[in-house]
Amino acid sequence: MSIKLGPAGVPLSCKGRTIVEGMDDIIALGLGTMEVQTVRLISPAHFDQYWQAGVLANKTDFEMNIHGPYYSELLGNKVERGRSLAKIEATLQTARTINARHVTLHTGHYGEFGRGQAANEHVANVFAGIVDRIHDIWNDEEDEFPVFPWIKNGEPSKIGIETSGRQDLWGSLEEVLEVVNHVEGTIPVLNIAHIHARGNGRMRTSEDYGELFDQVRETIGTKEFYCHFSGVEHRSGNANHYTQIKKSDLNFEPLAEFIVEDGGWLDITLISDSPLLEHDAMYMQQCIEKARHKQLEQKAREDRRKALALQTGVSAQELAIREAEQELLAAKQAENKEDESQEEPAQAEELSAKEKKKAERKAGKKPAKKKKKDEEAKVEDDVFEFDEDDDDLF
Numbered sequence: 001m002s003i004k005l006g007p008a009g010v011p012l013s014c015k016g017r018t019i020v021e022g023m024d025d026i027i028a029l030g031l032g033t034m035e036v037q038t039v040r041l042i043s044p045a046h047f048d049q050y051w052q053a054g055v056l057a058n059k060t061d062f063e064m065n066i067h068g069p070y071y072s073e074l075l076g077n078k079v080e081r082g083r084s085l086a087k088i089e090a091t092l093q094t095a096r097t098i099n100a101r102h103v104t105l106h107t108g109h110y111g112e113f114g115r116g117q118a119a120n121e122h123v124a125n126v127f128a129g130i131v132d133r134i135h136d137i138w139n140d141e142e143d144e145f146p147v148f149p150w151i152k153n154g155e156p157s158k159i160g161i162e163t164s165g166r167q168d169l170w171g172s173l174e175e176v177l178e179v180v181n182h183v184e185g186t187i188p189v190l191n192i193a194h195i196h197a198r199g200n201g202r203m204r205t206s207e208d209y210g211e212l213f214d215q216v217r218e219t220i221g222t223k224e225f226y227c228h229f230s231g232v233e234h235r236s237g238n239a240n241h242y243t244q245i246k247k248s249d250l251n252f253e254p255l256a257e258f259i260v261e262d263g264g265w266l267d268i269t270l271i272s273d274s275p276l277l278e279h280d281a282m283y284m285q286q287c288i289e290k291a292r293h294k295q296l297e298q299k300a301r302e303d304r305r306k307a308l309a310l311q312t313g314v315s316a317q318e319l320a321i322r323e324a325e326q327e328l329l330a331a332k333q334a335e336n337k338e339d340e341s342q343e344e345p346a347q348a349e350e351l352s353a354k355e356k357k358k359a360e361r362k363a364g365k366k367p368a369k370k371k372k373k374d375e376e377a378k379v380e381d382d383v384f385e386f387d388e389d390d391d392d393l394f
Helices: 018-030 043-058 078-098 116-136 150-152 173-182 190-200 206-220 253-262 278-313 314-361 368-384
Strands: 002-007 032-036 063-067 100-105 158-162 184-190 224-229 231-235 239-245 266-271
Touching: 002 278, 018 032, 032 100, 032 266, 043 063, 043 100, 043 150, 063 078, 063 266, 078 100, 078 116, 100 116, 100 184, 100 224, 116 158, 158 173, 158 224, 173 184, 173 206, 184 190, 184 266, 190 224, 190 231, 190 239, 206 231, 206 253, 224 278, 253 278, 266 278, 278 314
Parallel strands: 002 032, 002 266, 032 063, 063 100, 100 158, 158 184, 184 224, 224 266
Antiparallel strands: 231 239
């Protein structure tokens, strides 16, 4: 199993804001990949830093990826399609320069095709042409590229077709898998937030992820996965916008649980699309480590049960039941202690009040109310008090 995590773009904490400096920060954080964001336009002025990023990626075995133009209209008319392909051409040239392993592309609106086989066939033809173009760029025999060793020794970038998050955009999971299954050199880019939103919140448990990855494996026969993950705000089967993971109903813990427990066959790259970028990428890494730690604890507990079963002659299942009963008892005791701890402050206040009164009595001081009553009693005694020797009183 191989897992690589990284942000979609230069990290927020990077001061230099260049791709190379962003790579340095990502490596320092213990992450292993990055997706360069060129969603609208690629500037030729950035060629120098792209080339430096390719050299660094080649030397450090750092996985570079790139995201193409977001606003594509590959199902549009001839003019719209030509405009989108021109932007994609610039993305492909940059992918070669930075030694990108994956190029993520969108398809766009259904246009006049609507949903159905005709749209899928058209998309397949367009992406077949894109795959041919990336091979032509990578294997240009007229240029020797002495400074690009990855061109000679490596393979062309894989063209990724991303799942969309809206009902009016081509790119449901089934549509993407059908095209990828017919076009060699393409891969599905599983945007989990989009799949979750388009399925009205379908990704909730580790079993849901198991079904998703099994569906992909059975359809196109792969163990390599390129995924995007973030929180998402969605409504009526449409993604509205990305959010940080902890503020969404799309949790990462079930995916981490699936990867650790059932994903030993996976070779997966996870890109954080969250607004928090590298922070949520680190959070995903922590979730995976916690899932691994939990798995190790469970295995150690099972091994201990088996050893005790051999020693005592009690079955491992009975020992597991006893452990569960002890855990319940410990939980109840903890609740009782919490209740007692809540009562302790009131008791402490009562004790302190008693001690205060006791101290006042020792000091010969009486409470104000009691003193007042004593004075009134004394006044009454003075009023009715008379001299026994006074015979002239009446």
